Amino acid sequence: xxxxxxxxxxxxxxxxxxGPDSWPVEVGLAWIIGGAVQTWSSLIRPEPGWDQxxxxxxxxxxxxxxxxxxxxxxxxxxxxxxxxxxxEGKHIISDSGHxxxxxxxxxxxxxLMAPRFVNVxxxxxxxxxxxxxxxxxxxxxxxxxxxxxxxxxxxxxxxxATMLAVKLSALK
Numbered sequence: 576x577x578x579x580x581x582x583x584x585x586x587x588x589x590x591x592x593x594g595p596d597s598w599p600v601e602v603g604l605a606w607i608i609g610g611a612v613q614t615w616s617s618l619i620r621p622e623p624g625w626d627q628x629x630x631x632x633x634x635x636x637x638x639x640x641x642x643x644x645x646x647x648x649x650x651x652x653x654x655x656x657x658x659x660x661x662x663e664g665k666h667i668i669s670d671s672g673h674x675x676x677x678x679x680x681x682x683x684x685x686x687l688m689a690p691r692f693v694n695v696x697x698x699x700x701x702x703x704x705x706x707x708x709x710x711x712x713x714x715x716x717x718x719x720x721x722x723x724x725x726x727x728x729x730x731x732x733x734x735x736a737t738m739l740a741v742k743l744s745a746l747k
Contacts, residue, residue: 580607583698583737584665587729588677589638591621592631598622599677600640602654603726604661605734612734615661616727618648622684638724652684662690670695670733695733702740709747713740 589601603616618640621627630642649657658681669675669692678689696714703709717736722729 582664582666583607583668583734584662585668585695585730585733585737586662586674586678586692587669587671587726587733588674589640589724589726589729590634590673590677591625591629592634593673594629594631596626596629597631597677598625598629599651599681600634600645601638601726602658602678602681603728603730604658605727605730606665607734607738610738612731612738614727614731616725616730617654617657618645619654619681620645620648620650622651625680640725650684651681655681655685655687658682659685659687666698667692668695668698668733668737669693695737698737699740702737703744706744706747709740709743712743 583606585605587603588599590597590599598621599619600621601616601618603614605612605614635641667690675689675692678692682689699713700710703713713736716739717732720732720736722732
């Protein structure tokens with residue numbers, strides 16, 4: 576895998592819940608330019624065919640996205656088009672299998688499937704030259720760094736951990 580920052584795109588989704596009928600409510604991306612993390616995110620207005628009964632008030636309590644906010648958000652197809660333009664030619668990095676599920680659901684609105692996702696642990700291991708001590712240090716960093724449960728900041732958290740891995744690996 577190429578670890579060149581211009582090839583890495585970190586992705587995260589927030590969703591209506593975790594059940595099989597859940598749907599994406601927010602997508603966020605993070606990328607590294609010149610040693611700094613940049614982000615983009617968007618709320619997603621649900622498609623009429625998405626099961627409204629899959630709305631989870633438990634999810635709301637975690638991510639603080641109210642259902643009414645989605646009524647004025649960009650439509651799913653519009654967000655899908657924007658997402659595709661931003662991820663083209665990139666390695667898509669995620670920390671959850673759910674992200675691929677919600678990416679596929681979002682991109683179905685424009686008749687496409689999500690590209691292959693790479694688990695962030697694979698990227699971190701590569702950035703650490705497979706050094707188990709360094710990998711454990713980055714894993715601890717991720718575990719102790721608060722997760723905001725908003726898509727853009729959560730994607731940025733993964734990008735920042737990867738930058739830390741690269742920096743620490745260069746120092747050894």
